[in-house]
Amino acid sequence: MTDTALSAAAPVSDARKIDIATQMIAAWKAMDWDAAAALFTEDGVLHSMMVDPIEGRDAIHKRISGLGELATEIVLDVSNMGVINGIVYMERVDRFVYNGKTGAVPVTGVFEFEGDRIKVWREYYDRNQLLGEMGVATDFDHETR
Template identity: 50%
Template sequence: MRNLVVALALSVAMPTGAALADTGTQQTSDNPKVQVVLDMVDAWNTQDWDRVVSMFAEDGSLHSMMVDPIVGHEALAARIGHIGAGIEEITLNVRNIGQVGDVVFIERVDEFVYNGHAGAVPVVGVIEINDDGSIQEWREYYDRAELLEAMGIHTDFDAEAR
């Protein structure tokens, strides 16, 4: 499944005007839905947690596919605030991004320092953006065990919340 998702993300053509974070080129897009996702990448890279939450629809969701989705601004703010409190540095390095139908796909490598633990994790995001330009659903595909190990966490923070 992971290889299928990565292969799909790799097959997505880069839209005209978009740019990759690790190429050092301009980070803009003529595609409004792709631009929303690039703006979200910028919000994470600048650790602007309020902006991250505000980019979701009021009933929007963030769904790391191996755990239950986080739905709504209040729940998103609590989750992102909890994780953000431990992030000392973070860079979402975009490798590929594009739109298929109404969905934006983004392949990236997230590099971070979390509570003194440096790590990097490959991620594929599948994002649905509504007509007003807000994120309705953001599905994340990555190796959960690899992420937790890179963060230096022994008990999954989402399991603790349940």
């Protein structure tokens, strides 16, 4: 079924939205970037709020798979998840091994949906803490600007 057909379908239930968010968590743990990107609409947006958004499924795939190249483990450890006004809110700690360095960062993620796909995923966390936990000296989102 195409994205257009899915988007035109009846509204997605809150339970289905939680299921889709859970699939995203599983895709990150498996480091299956194809599966993670496929959960977005074609024109989906991944927005870490302290940097410019990544727009479009292909660009999102390129970004997350690129970051995943140096990761050997990623776990999104969710402590709370629920739906308010049709939007999924997820409180979690992201635990990872990146370029041989073990790290963890508290994060709040927010998913907006269009049909059976994620239209916008916003991430709220301390950017400096993330970079420190990753062992990254220069912010990779600003290297090409």
